[in-house]
Amino acid sequence: MDAVAHAPAVEHGPNLRQRLAARGFDAVTLLAIPAAVFSLLLFVYPFAFGFVLSFEPKAGGDWLANYRRFFSDPFLYETIAKTLWLAIPVTLVNLLLAIPIAFRVRLMRNQRLLTTLLVLPITLGTVLVAEGLLNYLGPQGWFNRTLMTIGLISQPLKLVHNYWGVFASLVITGFPFTFLLTLSYVTGIDPALEQAAATLGASAWQRFRHVYLPLLMPGLAITFCLSFVQAFSVFPSAVLLGEPGGATRVISIVAAQAAFEEYDYSMGSAIAMIMGFVQLGIVVAVLASRGLFYRGPASGAKG
């Protein structure tokens, strides 16, 4: 009888802590607080501040005045197209270079040396790369001199202070990043899948086309987005190696000019916001297209 009398005690539902734990909240969740504070102070707050500031035009006028000015002045709005015209081809070139190289490197035993060599340009920074390219690709640089010595050209090619100077610089500084990401996606695919495809009669190209590429697409989309965002925010090399008044007058130059030459922080913020939304638009479009592809684990084993 006693046992029966005590039984109803169990019928109390789980307490608050148990209910929270069932939803994934427990003491460990507190460890996320430093990261949350960090991103709140260094990302969310400045972003929100700039967002609000962009609606408070320095010269007065209504809250959309900055944006109206940007989109009515070709000297300003054309920078979007100019930046895209740099960032998208550069990202595609990097990706198209990275894929075959990653396929080769995946089979190598000594990946570390190569990886170190590739990471070097990232650590050097864009300014050093730009200075180096100015010397190397300039009218008196090795590249032009070599071509002239062997008689391929009679006049030096103009490779700096124009579109191609910035293009080269962005490829050099962006490639390692694109490559390392691509390599990690390529090596993440079970090599047994390729072997299986080979025993089923698929040629090297068919194995790439029908096995690797579909499995890589989601990863390549992410790689594209991250590389694109880096290239889109190009600034130092556009100034140093490009033609900041013309062909490589990219959007970040315009934002910097507004903020630090005209001291119009409000306009600067508005341009930064526009820049952000263009990036966001491209990234969302690319990521949405991932839905067209298989996105599960890339291994042939039972999961």
Next chain:
Amino acid sequence: MTIALSQFDEVRLDRVSRDFGALNALRDVSLSIRRGEFIALLGPSGCGKSTTLNCIAGLLPVTGGAIWLDKNRVDTLRPEERGFGMVFQNYALFPHLNVRQNIGFGLKMRGRPKAEIDRKVDEALSLVRLQGQENKLPGQLSGGQQQRVAIARAIVIEPPLVLMDEPLSNLDAKLRLEMRAEIRRIHNELGATTIYVTHDQDEALSLADRIVVLRDGVIRQVGSPKELYEEPAHFDVADFMGFRNKLKGKVVAVDGNRAVLDVEGARISGVVRERVSVGSGAYAAIRSDDLMVGEGGQNAIGAIVDTIEYRGREFVGTAHSAGGLDFVFRSHLPVEPGSRVHLRADDERVLVFAEPIQGRH
């Protein structure tokens, strides 16, 4: 049935070797496989059985010797040119393709017309009994179903040779028995020629027409399951075929095909399987089924029981001798752990092997 496997008379491995740097994974492996045979490559891990299979499939280049399909040399061909079907240990199904697309992959790569692909895939589906699952992705299938897809995918291209690399090792015990029977059924229905890699001697014994025992990259014995089970040629083959009692001793007498060993003072006589001479070291190998608790005397050795397990009709126990030999034995009656018993075996059930030379054979 329109899945008709390409016909040939013989696959021949001619002194095939494979080195990984200084390591000889395979040394001079020669083997002839006739059409319709089911061959099991059996051996412990690292013996070279998977290497052999990968060399035949073309996934690993051979570093010596040649592989022939009748009069055609195939070891110089790329894997996609050999056309052998292969079933991988982890199945290696394409995760982004559904069952139908996985099975039809090989035919599609060959540029076959869609109608033919559909018809052959349907047949393969019914052969492996997977009708109704054709639109699922591999990730939605159970392990056994994935295994069936892998088999269907390999046979639908009508390969002269089907290669299977430990195909059952990822399945649970019950499913493994089921799929074992399935694999043999499919082999028989298609009249396929199969090379099957396994480290499980039960699998090899129950499936194969002939078993090839490999060790350290060398073929140790080739024979029918019965031959290997009853007449292992070497100590290590016996070890692998379930002779769990290995009694080390010294030869005291040899008479024809019988030899008597001194094992810790006990006299053990058995059938000579490898040349031994009086005074040399030798092993007496006895299956746990043949070592029984009994009276002392002929062919018996004293031991202390360690554990005893009830197995339904009888007991299986482990024991050790004063000299440190370990035994696995059978008993009709329960014996107490810690008690002293005599373990004996009929002398025709005892096989005598020369002491193996350490290291490479």
